[in-house]
Amino acid sequence: MSSNTIDSSSAISPSKLADWLKLLEQRHAKEIDMGLDRVMQVKQKLGIHYDCPVIMVAGTNGKGSTCAMLEAILLQAGYKVGLYSKPHFLDFNERARINGIPVGDELFVDTFQEVEAARGDISLTYFEFTTLAICQLLARQNLDVVILEVGLGGRLDAVNVIDADVAIVTSVDIDHVDYLGDTREKIGFEKAGIFRSGKVAICSDPQAPQSLIDHAQAIGADLRLFGRDFNYNGDKQQWNFGGRDQRRNSLAYPSLRGANQLLNASAVLAALEALRHQLPVGAQEVRTGLVMVDLPGRFQVLPGRPTVVLDVAHNPHAAATLAQNLDNMGFHAYTYAVFGSMLDKDIAGVISHMKAKVDHWCICDLPLPRAASADHLAQALEVAGVLEDKEHSLQKFSSPEDAYAFALSKAGENDRIVVFGSFLTVAGVMRARRNASS
Known part of the structure; x- marks a missing residue:
């Protein structure tokens, strides 16, 4: 060699x-x-x-x-x-x-x-x-x-x-x-x-x-x-x-x-x-x-409360499957979404499958130039008809780690947090969890 x-x-x-x-x-x-x-x-x-x-x-x-x-x-x-x-x-x-x-x-x-x-x-x-x-x-x-x-x-x-x-x-x-x-x-x-x-x-x-x-x-x-x-x-x-x-x-x-x-x-x-x-x-x-068989980040349900789901779903086909899988879970009072995406993805298509499943959106920037900004995602959610009221909210964050920390601070033990939209979104939350446990 x-x-x-x-x-x-x-x-x-x-x-x-x-x-x-x-x-x-x-x-x-x-x-x-x-x-x-x-x-x-x-x-x-x-x-x-x-x-x-x-x-x-x-x-x-x-x-x-x-x-x-x-x-x-x-x-x-x-x-x-x-x-x-x-x-x-x-x-x-x-x-x-x-x-x-x-x-x-x-x-x-x-x-x-x-x-x-x-x-x-x-x-x-x-x-x-x-x-x-x-x-x-x-x-x-x-x-x-x-x-x-x-x-x-x-x-x-x-x-x-x-x-x-x-x-x-x-x-x-x-x-x-x-x-x-x-x-x-x-x-x-x-x-x-x-x-x-x-x-x-x-x-x-x-x-x-x-x-x-x-x-x-x-x-x-x-x-x-x-x-x-x-x-x-x-x-x-x-x-x-x-x-x-x-x-x-x-x-x-x-x-x-x-x-x-x-x-x-x-x-x-x-x-x-x-x-x-x-x-x-x-x-x-x-x-x-x-x-x-074990595979991180593919409808991975973490132990503990609130329920945390990690899924790299980043296109409409994967988002449709994620939505179906969420429907098959037990009852959760509220669902928080930690969502970040690449700009070249069909963001509107992903949102269309997920908007009825999410009560509180925690959207985030990702650490790549070709990522969609939190502002861009907020616009896409507004165009899709996602509203803010007593039961629904939309918050913007500079990283998946920050978005996840906020969701964790707000979610009750009967709620769930769904992390999706990109490998980088899931990786950010994995990193935050690893740092918190070390």
């Missing part, structure tokens, strides 16, 4: 992970720079390849849950599992896990230095650079299986320089319209870009876009659709999965809460069915994995 070598394009080779991340954040002109040519060149220089099955997961929502369930089940089955997921909440190390444990700083720094040496004068975004580093890092770990979560779209996402043995698209809805298009058909085509000729392609969206189906057929992928090639049924106690060649009965419900988790779990079991000869997994291992 050329860990101590850097090219002439950089006079700096940080020795600490935090310094590397600061450098990468400042270096490339664009935060998002769609296209694979630059990433593919560096990947080839690094010689990244895998000697084990690779599962890739894309989708508008549900990617993180699907990856977490895959990891939990495969770990229960005794396999050595590598996972790349994003974004992180508190520590960058969350993005790469080996056997469920985040990778340490030293291994990141060594691999960052290797990517730096390989890239020469090729400019890479923060996401492209760190993706290459993590893919290289995982390729060196003698793993039994690698799970890779796509960042944005699929076809032009940096993760897509890796060829997946099984590619999953969880859901297709309107998000990132500036990059992916403004219809489900356009977005479906972008997400189908992770499919490969002759390999298994899975879509767990009950209404898969025709563009996704057509692309899979055009390249000769082995497409498996929810409702046609796999399905589920169940009652309040247990559920059953049916695939092309495999049934799994009397399954425990995933420990992840939420209305769409059985769709995600079905995609997971369809993927494991496709890999059953390379990675056999028993019935008990599936049951235990589903019960053990």
